Amino acid sequence: MIIVMQASAKEHEVEHVVTSLKNAGLGVHLSEGEFRTIIGAIGDEKLVRALGLEALPFVEKVLPITQPFKLVSREFQAEDSIFQIGNCTIGGNQVILMAGPCAVESEEQLLAAAEGVKAAGAQILRGGAFKPRTSPYSFQGLEEEGLKLLARVREKTGLPIVTEVMDQYTVELVAEYADIIQVGTRNMQNFYMLRELGKLQKPILLKRGLSATIEEWLMAAEYIMAGGNHQVILCERGIRTFETYTRNTLDLSAVPVVKHLTHLPVIVDPSHGTGNWRFVPAMSRAAVAAGADGVMVEVHPQPEKALCDGAQSLTIEKFTALSKELAELAAVLGKYI
């Protein structure tokens, strides 16, 4: 439920409502807008109704949240969520470039990728240490050793790192190293893991499940937020359709839809979305034009030698050219990189 305070409501009147809600065993989320305060009550709607808050002169109205997702919804919080990560902000006027190899393979490979993407303008380094591979015979990632390499390269370059966690048992370990924890497409509905991530105070990059509807995706985000971690970044990475020419079908319409439905930032991954480096620049430009808060792009110093996803990885040269184009596009949109 949402309690909309009168524009003239005083601080102690807001406090009165907050205390009543808390005493009734409800969670409270305060949103202080320019003109009025909106209080989100989390929990059983009947408990909120029983308080009869509408009768108070400083309460304008009490409304149910119509969407099945609550904390995630724009009804609950009208302003965009903005998260600070290192020197950059996600969800505001900055266009974020997360770039790096699909998998961490060696210090040499990771450092070359990191230095290359940093020089090109990327603000965040990506790299998987735990890799969810379709085949059990494919390279599975360097695991903890990969996390250590990411930390070493962060120290050398200053780039914050985003890396994937694959199960609830390694959440603590990955959280020790990562600046942003990635939930891969295959794990979007791993509810035990989402609950564990909800206990952290760290940004989570939540990829859309490969066959998930937007509502299912946002309900997964709700799991994390319901646990108390409100730093959720959504990531559209393509969904399964009848089309096989591209690896997935990148659903760019999801960008304005989630911007309409939620206050959370949204990033687009055109590498997994298309599966082919040739199409990555066009879809990156389209993503930024559609209003995405950034892109996540796979970049490898030698894509032909990559142990994972070489076919969709840009070279450092190609990423540098793309970054320039995105900076120009961002400027047209009143944003910056």
Ligand code: PEP
């Ligand atoms: C990845 O980003 O390396 C990855 C495995 O992505 P997804 O979960 O979207 O397939």
Ligand code: MN
């Ligand atoms: Mn990959």
